[in-house]
Amino acid sequence: ACAPYRRLSLCNKNLVKMDTNNNDGKAKHDLLLDVCMAAKYEGESLNTYSAQYDLKYPSSGSSFTMCTMLARSFADIGDIVRGRDLYLGKKKKKQKGKKTKTKKNHLKKNLQIFFKNILDKLDDSIKSNYKDAPYYYNLQKNWWTANRKTVGKALTCRAK
Template sequence: SHNLESIDTTSMTHKLLLEVCMAAKYEGNSIDTHYPQHQRTNEDSPSQICTMLARSFADIGDIVRGKDLFYGNSKEKEKRDELETNLKTIFGKIHEKLKDKEGAETRYGSDTTNYYQLREDWWYANRATVWEAITCDVHGSDYFRQTCGDKETTATRVKDKCRCKDENGKKPGSNADQVPTYFDYVPQYLRWFEEWAEDFCRKKKKKLEKLEQQCRDYKQNLYCSGNGYDCTKTIYKKGKLVIGEHCTNCSVWCRLYES
């Protein structure tokens, strides 16, 4: 939303797509720049670069359509409110130009405040171009599942620039390729939940692996409880509690895991 926040409502009506694409390209470059560090520290994460781009693409779509739920702190909220006001003004001007078009009154006439239907149609018409912009500088990356093609049974993965291969004899790069994601039509709160759950499970897996290393090592006869007791010698029912010589680390990591 970096570029979107600077939209000038007095002259940007015809340049809206350009500004949205500039924002998408800026966001794509930012993700691509920081991605190598993410990949090094999160090799087991299913969210590789195409998925991360798809999430940002969907966020841009929500902003354009007036569906964005994120406001952040008071300063960020002020910027988002200003952006939403500017977008309403721009789509109001587009709405005004469309009022004499056949069918426009029926489709858009009832909404003269937020222009939700007009914004939805604008996004649908331009989403492929925005995807091209956000993936402009990306090369050789897979999307997380098969989404290219008209049928689920024959769908394939993207192989380059997070875009689907041309299937109809059209020239590559002509923007005729299918956008490989529909994240922009998944409710934002569900996308957030999925992202949170993925991050939670990834961190939990790493902590569990560390726990196993510190508490269970059968080659070294290490079998510790979370309280630091040696499970091979401790008999709880008889009140026999034996602190393991090498079980202190297990106790520490268990406390960290619980917190």
């Protein structure tokens, strides 16, 4: 099985390039901005991929190809943010004496840093609900639930 066109480029945008060195206390806002920018670019890119999808799968005959692609991209973004992404990513070539890295691993590390920064700014009474460091799956899930509508708007704002 291959990753669909829309999925191959999703992590190449803002999600991998997030700046995690910003410790000004705005991690949750910075994360939302980066996720929304990636969603916006993803929605725009689907305009070109829909033609390729229609050529590759002519029997689908659906007039809702774009809607399906948007829904799947939205699910992919949600899976990435919540730490449930199954796509392994392309491996970079090994450098002498160094481990092979994937964009997924880089993204996973960035998300851990962001969610640690978000957790650090929460009240102690709230922090006690999130004892799953260093992965922060519960915090990631709650962040996604709180921000999914905003991300959805960003994804669909430029899609045709």
